[in-house]
Amino acid sequence: MPAAPRAARDFPSSGLDPASFGFPRDLRLLEPAEFRFVFEQPERSQDAYLTVLARVNAKGYARLGLAISKKSVRKAARRNLLKRLARESFRLCRRDLGRLDFVVMARPAARDADRSLISKSLERHWKILVQRCDSRWCNSSSSID
């Protein structure tokens, strides 16, 4: 298999193609304003390791923001690992995440947790938040109609 099996032949000019597995800069939350947008009206999903917030955006694709604080995870190497795991999981699941903005935050238990536990936790949070936001959006739109 010499070439990558890319499904997006008619969409060659971007990693924004939801079916690809790339993770360019446009898919991240960078500005303080973008974070504020999510923090204002978030859907929240939380367990012992992570808190994940989500909100429907106007972009048409999912984006990820990371807020791994020094206070919750002391060691720099550990913080980098958590961020990598979050990016990786987001990258692989992105085709199912609609057009939500996510913010991932660490909780104290993430300091010592095994990396496979973190990955599972992330996938669970994606699923829960997508479901909640879908139902919310449908309800509000139907009431408008």
Place this chain on the structure above:
RNA sequence: GGAGUCGGCCAGGCAGUCGCUGUUCGCGUUUGGCGCGAACGGAGGAAAGUCCGGGCUCCGCAGGGCAAGGCGCCAGGUAAUUCCUGGGAGGCGCGAGCCUACGGAAAGUGCCACAGAAAAGAUACCGCCCGGGGGGCCUUCGGUCCCCAAGGUAAGGGUGAAAUGGUGCGGUAAGAGCGCACCGCGCUUCCGGCAACGGAAGUGGCAGGGCAAACCCCGCCCGGAGCAAGACCAAAUAGGGGAGCAUCGGGUUUUCCCGAACGUGCGGCCCGCACGGCUCCCGGGUAGGUCGCUCGAGGCGCGCGGCGACGCGCGCCCCAGAUGAAUGACUGUCCACGACAGAACCCGGCUUAUCGGCCGACUCAUAUU
């Protein structure tokens, strides 16, 4: 092989798929930029703590001194150091080796609790001793015991962390460096060494405790801040400066000048006070962006000098530059089954964390040959 000392090195490897980031090249493009493709590069020995020393940048500054802070055996290395190397001294260890803030206590001040007579100009508590006075007893030239005041004495007791050189012999009323021998200490001379210091000889007769990580004295070093330094580009909004235009009337050829009116706020109203529209330009400057940003006291190899730290010469190499911050996930495979841990301007040190393994030099004990 066992126990141990010192020095150096490695920090999972390989293959595949999907991703992130920098440089170069090619192609496309709305040509600053963005996208796609390819090649190559992409965390550490501590990147950490920020404890020292520099480079670099800005600010301050004629020069010098004081203060504050730091350092402290000697010599050398270095851009520089509180670091490193070599040496000396003291201490620990059977040894290989290891450790040491290691100047000055007769420059001055201060402190040394409790205990003890006394904690620093020995002002003698218990003792010991000569002579004197009083008294008792006896075998009455005298001896012995008790008491008294004065004196001599640092050998002994006891206290303490520490008590005014140690041990021995002589000496003495008892004692004492009072004298002698050895050891320690000080001074002088000579010898070795760049020096710290060491050795030898002579001499003094003890010079007077400890603490300077107590104040201090002596010698040396030292301006302040830090890449969030600093430089540049610069939207929107508010505000500063300037120019022009704009409502009505009059003067006037025009430029322009004079007067009036209007809106908002304070107010019940009047007077009064304050603010006032549009366009363009200027400078300061926020968000944001660019530079600083990686070729350097650089690495590797060889040769030479030096005990060594290191230096010199030649050749070769380019080896992270991110900016919410890049190395991961999954699969297969091998093994010692993978610790501590993530660059943020850059170097040189120190300190701390650390799974396991390899190499070299050396010491000790035992056994065998």
Place this chain on the structure above:
RNA sequence: GCGGCGGUAGUUCAAUGGUAGAACAUCAGCCUUCCAAGCUGAUUACGCGGGUUCGAUUCCCGCUCGCCGCU
């Protein structure tokens, strides 16, 4: 990333290198018919490891934990 400050009872703070103290809190007793107040007594601490010193909460060094400033 850079710079600075601190750690003492359960809490808030003291203390020349020589037995760590005060207030509040807790517990027990007295007082009161009972409670509160008051009185008496008790319990509980120098962040950790080295060094200097006869002796360290204090002086020095290294860790650790917490706080603040620069954006």
